[in-house]
Amino acid sequence: MKKQKRKILKNKGWNFGSAKEFLDLSDEESAYIELKIKLSAGLRKLRKEQKLTQVELAKIIKSSQSRVAKLETGDPSVSIDLIIRSLLALGITNKDIARTISY
Amino acid sequence: MKKQKRKILKNKGWNFGSAKEFLDLSDEESAYIELKIKLSAGLRKLRKEQKLTQVELAKIIKSSQSRVAKLETGDPSVSIDLIIRSLLALGITNKDIARTISY
DNA sequence: TTAAAGTATGTCAAATCTGATATATATTCA
DNA sequence: TGAATATATATCAGATTTGACATACTTTAA
Numbered sequence: 300m301k302k303q304k305r306k307i308l309k310n311k312g313w314n315f316g317s318a319k320e321f322l323d324l325s326d327e328e329s330a331y332i333e334l335k336i337k338l339s340a341g342l343r344k345l346r347k348e349q350k351l352t353q354v355e356l357a358k359i360i361k362s363s364q365s366r367v368a369k370l371e372t373g374d375p376s377v378s379i380d381l382i383i384r385s386l387l388a389l390g391i392t393n394k395d396i397a398r399t400i401s402y
Numbered sequence: 403m404k405k406q407k408r409k410i411l412k413n414k415g416w417n418f419g420s421a422k423e424f425l426d427l428s429d430e431e432s433a434y435i436e437l438k439i440k441l442s443a444g445l446r447k448l449r450k451e452q453k454l455t456q457v458e459l460a461k462i463i464k465s466s467q468s469r470v471a472k473l474e475t476g477d478p479s480v481s482i483d484l485i486i487r488s489l490l491a492l493g494i495t496n497k498d499i500a501r502t503i504s505y
Numbered sequence: 506t507t508a509a510a511g512t513a514t515g516t517c518a519a520a521t522c523t524g525a526t527a528t529a530t531a532t533t534c535a
Numbered sequence: 536t537g538a539a540t541a542t543a544t545a546t547c548a549g550a551t552t553t554g555a556c557a558t559a560c561t562t563t564a565a
Contacts (some may be wrong), residue, residue: 310562327490334486334496353542363524368543378522379483383437387430393437397500454510466554471513481522481552506565513560520553530543535536 332373334400338382339373341399345389346371360388435476437503441485442476444502448492449474463491 326371346356346367360367369377370385386396409422449459449470456470463470475490489499
């Protein structure tokens with residue numbers, strides 16, 4: 300159920316407002332999704348700042364281009380753990396991660 | 403290998419300083435472990451503030467006492483995802499999570 | 506003390522996440 | 536245009552994480 304909701308969310312494009320306005324997510328669910336989206340967006344931003352392609356980032360984190368794409372789009376199949384590991388692999392600090400979460 | 407290191411770390415008790423001083427962890431590994439420990443400690447703190455036992459928290463997050471214990475000790479078998487979900491289940495905000503990470 | 510309540514640790518089957526592959530779609534630029 | 540490069544999506548076997556259980560250890564309070 301949750302998984303399906305997230306999928307729908309993603310398919311809608313996310314252009315207008317928060318998850319919660321949109322579907323009947325609990326506070327907890329929407330906070331989790333928004334956190335994930337912030338980290339995902341942070342990863343993409345960082346990768347581009349470092350002028351890397353998804354293929355290059357994949358090599359750095361010992362994964363595949365397709366997984367990087369999923370990391371950056373906040374796909375339901377990726378964990379916050381892996382997003383955070385990827386951010387750290389690009390040299391970000393824990394404080395930077397905190398900033399990413401706070402906006 | 404990484405797993406084993408974390409296990410050793412945990413067994414040593416963590417009483418003096420950071421992970422990195424201790425064993426030959428990469429910056430990335432030590433940042434990840436320290437992040438996890440901060441979140442774990444935050445969870446324990448929050449649970450105690452709310453005067454809950456591990457059994458009660460387990461019920462709230464639909465898990466078991468033993469897993470809560472592992473969450474709070476930063477056991478290698480728990481993901482940051484689950485720690486974060488638990489924090490959110492106790493009503494913390496994303497900004498609070500950021501603060502937890504930053505100290 | 507000791508019993509009760511609380512917490513920690515080990516194990517395991519089931520659930521979830523992962524890298525890899527294939528392939529589709531989008532972007533860039535000559 | 537169109538072909539090269541970049542990114543997205545689907546699928547799946549193998550790896551990791553999960554809740555649950557059993558049991559051990561620790562703390563509390565009488």
